Amino acid sequence: MTTTPPEGGSGGGPTVLRMLLGAHLRRMREAHGVTREDAGWEIRSSDSKISRMELGKVSFKERDVADLLTLYGVTDTEERDRLLALSREANTPGWWHRYGDVLAGWFQFYLGLEAAANLIRTYEVQFIPGLLQTREYARAVVQLAHSPSAGPEVERRVDLRLKRQRVLSQAHPPQIWAVIDEAALRRPIGGYAVLKAQLQALIEATEMPNVRIQILPFEVGGHAGSGGSFTILRFPEGDLPDIVYVEQLTSALYLDKPSDVDRYGQALNLIRATSTPPEETRQFIRSMLTEQESQSARHR
Numbered sequence: 544m545t546t547t548p549p550e551g552g553s554g555g556g557p558t559v560l561r562m563l564l565g566a567h568l569r570r571m572r573e574a575h576g577v578t579r580e581d582a583g584w585e586i587r588s589s590d591s592k593i594s595r596m597e598l599g600k601v602s603f604k605e606r607d608v609a610d611l612l613t614l615y616g617v618t619d620t621e622e623r624d625r626l627l628a629l630s631r632e633a634n635t636p637g638w639w640h641r642y643g644d645v646l647a648g649w650f651q652f653y654l655g656l657e658a659a660a661n662l663i664r665t666y667e668v669q670f671i672p673g674l675l676q677t678r679e680y681a682r683a684v685v686q687l688a689h690s691p692s693a694g695p696e697v698e699r700r701v702d703l704r705l706k707r708q709r710v711l712s713q714a715h716p717p718q719i720w721a722v723i724d725e726a727a728l729r730r731p732i733g734g735y736a737v738l739k740a741q742l743q744a745l746i747e748a749t750e751m752p753n754v755r756i757q758i759l760p761f762e763v764g765g766h767a768g769s770g771g772s773f774t775i776l777r778f779p780e781g782d783l784p785d786i787v788y789v790e791q792l793t794s795a796l797y798l799d800k801p802s803d804v805d806r807y808g809q810a811l812n813l814i815r816a817t818s819t820p821p822e823e824t825r826q827f828i829r830s831m832l833t834e835q836e837s838q839s840a841r842h843r
Contacts, residue, residue: 557632557633557634557635557636557637557655558599558637558652558654558655558656558658558659559599559655559659559778559780559783560629560632560633561599561600561601561602561603561633562598562599562783563599563629563780563782563783564599564603564608564626564629564630564633565596565597565598565599565600566597566599566782566783567626567782568596568597568608568611568615569597571611571612571615571617572593572597572611572615574615575614575615575616577614577615578590579593579594581614582611582614585610585611585614586604586606586607586610586611588607599633600652602633602634603630603633603634604630605627605630605631608626608627608630609623609627612626612627637651637654637655637658638658638706639651639654639655639658639703639706639707642699642700642702642703644699645696645699645700645703646703647793647794649794649795650795652797653788653790653795653797654707656776656778656786656788657674657707657710657776658707658710659778660717660776660777660778661715661717661718661777661778661779662717662718662720662776662777663717663718663719663720663774663775663776663777664720664721664774664775664776664777664811665719665720665721665722665772665773665774665775666721666722666723666724666759666772666773666774666810666811666814667721667722667723667724667727667772668724668726668727668771668772669724669726669727669730669772670684670727670732671723671727671728671741671745672719672721672723673704673707674707674708674710674711674719674721675708675719675721675744675745675748675754675756676704676708676741677737677740677741677744678701678705679733679737679740679741680732680733680737680738680740680741680744681701681704681705682697682698682701682733683732683733683734683737684732684733685697685700685701685704687732711751711753711754716753717753718753718754718755719753719754719755720755720757720815721754721755721756721757722756722757722758722759722811722814722815722818723756723757723758723759724758724759725758725759725760725761726761728742728745728758728828728831729831735835738835739832739835742828742831742832743832745828746825746828746829749821749824749825755821756821756824757815757818757819757820757821757824758818758819758824758827758828759814759817759818759819760818760819760827763817763818766813766814766817770810771789772789772790773787773788773789773807773811774787774788774789775787775788775804775807775808775811776788784799784801784804785799785804785808786798786799786804787799787803787804787807
């Protein structure tokens, strides 16, 4: 098991470290035939707390980790010290912690996954993916869910979205593979001027070596993405499974069961097979821009 922070240091480090430590604790518990209920009793808590710890969804108290290591028969001093040090590192807040006033807890977990992933595959129906949005487009998207009087909060959320994009230009950026429904490219979020600038930014994004963009055209008709948008994240640490993220209105689903991940992976492969090849995406978007400019000229 890898127990060192991912290359690059921070980024999504805390989230990944919690997941790694949680997975290691789960394997040790199962190897010693200890139930979640018994483990929860040992740390003066419940089986649901053990479940959340093993999934890396909560912070770790060093005392709890020490008690679990004892329960699981870990007596080697060096191994105990290493795992306890890992629990301390896993509690270090991510950079997004300072935006906690405008972030739901369920989305903070996603930010940690996104920052730590080395492959992000996404299918978007309504909006341009957040990692590829311009500031003006992001502002227009955020404003859809907030009243006009929420100006400062809107700007905080926009700043957060733009800071997320730093992952694309870091020393070891993740590979991004985005499939965007044509509807998202035609919906004038923020008005046509904002949309035009966003489409031009998408064209520029296709030139990045770590970004691939495909468009699912209207002419395809029905397709495997009828269930809505989703994202599949993969991590460089071999101990971590792929995770499917499905955002809802007030919460999100995080799926890591192999059967679920395989189902979404198959759906994404089918969507990609019927979308524009990445090398044709630039021309597809340029054609849309030309079409929109022609329509605008006719209505002047």
